[in-house]
Amino acid sequence: AQSVTQPDIHITVSEGASLELRCNYSYGATPYLFWYVQSPGQGLQLLLKYFSGDTLVQGIKGFEAEFKRSQSSFNLRKPSVHWSDAAEYFCAVGLFNTDKLIFGTGTRLQVFP
């Protein structure tokens, strides 16, 4: 079955540390790939997206993500985390055979000073 997996439910990092959030998908072709962020009490906001081309994409707030076809992954990274990055992060996959956007279950990021 087509799915999106975010294996880490909760991650805690210190401010200034690097961050990598994992996302894997199960799909026969390369889907459209997205990362959204949800701050407490807010809706989701798009961080970045990948459709084709350069496999390393840059997003807002200093985030980047790398698409690895061989691993069916689209991991989100940031070299130095700020306290304001504490939020929930959702990976999403657009499947053109079903015309649907599927979200992962999210990873909650906690940042310690």
Add this chain to the structure above:
Amino acid sequence: ETGVTQTPRHLVMGMTNKKSLKCEQHLGHNAMYWYKQSAKKPLELMFVYSLEERVENNSVPSRFSPECPNSSHLFLHLHTLQPEDSALYLCASSQGPGGADHLKSELFFGSGTQLSVL
């Protein structure tokens, strides 16, 4: 007002009540969505409206009834809900050309309505 606005922010209702959630987008978009967000579950797409016509009804129970009177407004009418319907209901909008290309369109979300059904 900018972006996507949802009212009310919080709603508590009994199982026999009838209530409505409201969403308004000020972005000039041509598609609007209702999503359900429950703890530890992926976002669930409920309804999609494109150019004010419903194009997706994702097997949602009939106790949820959407309405899209124009491209800027979206409602979700609720009646005889169950406790398991308690969740955060998110409205979103996007601007897309339709077809599979709409998958490329960025979704703009409101802050949601936190619904509790007693």
